[in-house]
Amino acid sequence: xxxxxxxxxxxxxxxxxxxxxxxxxxxxxxxxxxxxxxxxxxxxxxxxxxxxxxxxxxxxxxxxxxxxxxxxxxxxxxxxxxxxxxxxxxxxxxxxxxxxxxxxxxxxxx
Amino acid sequence: xxxxxxxxxxxxxxxxxxxxxxxxxxxxxxxxxxxxxxxxxxxxxxxxxxxxxxxxxxxxxxxxxxxxxxxxxxxxxxxxxxxxxxxxxxxxxxxxxxxxxxxxxxxxxxxxxxxxxxxxxxxxxxxxxxxxxxxxxxxxxxxxxxxxxxxxxxxxxxxxxxxxxxxxxxxxxxxxxxxxxxxxxxxxxxxxxxxxxxxxxxxxxxxxxxxxxxxxxxxxxxxxxxxxxxxxxxxxxxxxxxxxxxxxxxxxxxxxxxxxxxxxxxxxxxxxxxxxxxxxxxxxxxxxxxxxxxxxxxxxxxxxxxxxxxxxxxxxxxxxxxxxxxxxxxxxxxxxxxxxxxxxxxxxxxxxxxxxxxxxxxxxxxxxxxxxxxxxxxxxxxxxxxxxxxxxxxxxxxxxxxxxxxxxxx
Numbered sequence: 001x002x003x004x005x006x007x008x009x010x011x012x013x014x015x016x017x018x019x020x021x022x023x024x025x026x027x028x029x030x031x032x033x034x035x036x037x038x039x040x041x042x043x044x045x046x047x048x049x050x051x052x053x054x055x056x057x058x059x060x061x062x063x064x065x066x067x068x069x070x071x072x073x074x075x076x077x078x079x080x081x082x083x084x085x086x087x088x089x090x091x092x093x094x095x096x097x098x099x100x101x102x103x104x105x106x107x108x109x110x
Numbered sequence: 111x112x113x114x115x116x117x118x119x120x121x122x123x124x125x126x127x128x129x130x131x132x133x134x135x136x137x138x139x140x141x142x143x144x145x146x147x148x149x150x151x152x153x154x155x156x157x158x159x160x161x162x163x164x165x166x167x168x169x170x171x172x173x174x175x176x177x178x179x180x181x182x183x184x185x186x187x188x189x190x191x192x193x194x195x196x197x198x199x200x201x202x203x204x205x206x207x208x209x210x211x212x213x214x215x216x217x218x219x220x221x222x223x224x225x226x227x228x229x230x231x232x233x234x235x236x237x238x239x240x241x242x243x244x245x246x247x248x249x250x251x252x253x254x255x256x257x258x259x260x261x262x263x264x265x266x267x268x269x270x271x272x273x274x275x276x277x278x279x280x281x282x283x284x285x286x287x288x289x290x291x292x293x294x295x296x297x298x299x300x301x302x303x304x305x306x307x308x309x310x311x312x313x314x315x316x317x318x319x320x321x322x323x324x325x326x327x328x329x330x331x332x333x334x335x336x337x338x339x340x341x342x343x344x345x346x347x348x349x350x351x352x353x354x355x356x357x358x359x360x361x362x363x364x365x366x367x368x369x370x371x372x373x374x375x376x377x378x379x380x381x382x383x384x385x386x387x388x389x390x391x392x393x394x395x396x397x398x399x400x401x402x403x404x405x406x407x408x409x410x411x412x413x414x415x416x417x418x419x420x421x422x423x424x425x426x427x428x429x430x431x432x433x434x435x436x437x438x439x440x441x442x443x444x445x446x447x448x449x450x451x452x453x454x455x456x457x458x459x460x461x462x463x464x465x466x467x468x469x470x471x472x473x474x475x476x477x478x479x480x481x482x483x484x485x486x487x488x489x490x491x492x493x494x495x496x497x498x499x500x501x502x503x504x505x506x507x508x509x510x511x512x513x514x515x516x517x518x519x520x
């Protein structure tokens with residue numbers, strides 16, 4: 001699998017905007033299947049304990065989807081954590097696809 | 111029938127691991143500064159419970175007809191409220207803010223057909239000049255019901271989803287009223303469909319029997335759009351619970367929920383109980399976590415809700431279909447062609463199986479049958495297709511048989 005991920009967190013007024021970018025670094029096209037409408041997740045940890053997740057508290061349409069990346073192509077996914085308490089955090093993001101994760105991580109403070 | 115065990119996919123293993131982590135802090139209240147505000151759903155008991163919840167809340171964004179509210183309050187107050195014996199639960203609500211759209215140069219995710227050898231999004235197959243009987247509607251023998259004059263006319267079927275296209279020629283004659291709890295971006299009506307999913311499900315349950323496109327399991331049942339999912343096909347627990355409550359308060363017959371998650375919500379469970387008590391037939395997609403065993407998602411796994419698994423045109427279980435003891439019935443879900451805004455498209459999922467059952471329930475309730483009778487009738491009339499009970503429950507949906515027609519030759 002030639003997909004790589006990168007995650008950035010931008011903090012403003014207690015709201016954290018995550019941007020998770022997935023890029024096909026290889027020479028071949030990559031296509032992934034998703035079991036439902038959830039394309040990705042972003043999970044925030046504080047001292048190793050999960051404190052927030054994009055997907056927790058939500059439900060998703062139960063329809064299969066696919067997404068394709070040409071060589072060098074990127075996709076960007078967002079998530080917003082509103083009213084984040086101040087603290088030091090680590091965030092991890094991954095694709096909710098059946099056969100790839102392209103996991104990425106970043107640290108940030110609020 | 112015996113259970114057929116299936117291997118647990120890596121994705122499912124990941125999900126289980128993920129939810130275990132989530133479970134440790136499912137409340138989302140475990141850490142952070144005590145004065146920071148959190149948005150939670152609070153379930154209470156009695157007037158003292160209601161008073162305690164209201165008093166603790168800084169602001170209340172939603173008061174349900176059952177004993178729960180959605181409120182903002184300091185983290186410390188939320189944790190304290192948990193200890194009150196008149197408080198049944200305090201659960202974190204999903205984020206209520208808009209999610210950034212997927213920006214993929216490969217275009218929006220489209221259909222995935224056939225699973226698992228999906229090829230890129232096909233953008234739909236555009237218009238169509240003559241009406242076709244799609245395999246799913248044919249397989250459940252809905253056309254036998256149509257031939258006998260059963261249309262579902264008079265039944266109210268709510269599609270709790272991404273909305274319904276307000277001007278689709280194959281749906282317009284059957285559209286009732288709409289209600290939106292999720293925002294629709296760039297839409298004519300607040301309950302319009304900015305995704306495709308809801309319109310697709312609506313067409314399966316009840317596309318018009320006319321000269322074009324497709325025909326639904328019901329053909330004249332009134333379809334109500336209850337928009338609880340956003341353009342990305344995602345919705346918060348509170349919004350979905352509000353949609354279920356709304357359906358119950360309208361006195362509608364059927365609530366079709368082609369949505370789910372691997373973990374449940376006490377608020378949504380309260381809402382489905384409230385709706386079931388008011389006589390709503392509740393049906394939901396079992397989930398697409400397959401191949402897997404004992405993996406039915408929520409709300410399908412709630413006892414008030416009929417969980418629907420998915421089959422392919424050869425009567426095999428769809429490889430993506432979740433299975434488990436809560437599955438009550440199976441219906442077609444692989445490669446289903448139906449309506450989408452601006453045309454027709456082919457999608458796969460337990461999302462597509464669910465509205466086959468919703469349309470069938472509409473057919474029965476149009477004749478005055480109660481929700482509980484519909485539930486038992488659909489199960490007792492289902493066709494044994496040789497799958498395990500954890501895979502297909504009582505069997506494959508048989509609309510003709512449920513209505514008392516002989517469908518053995520169809």
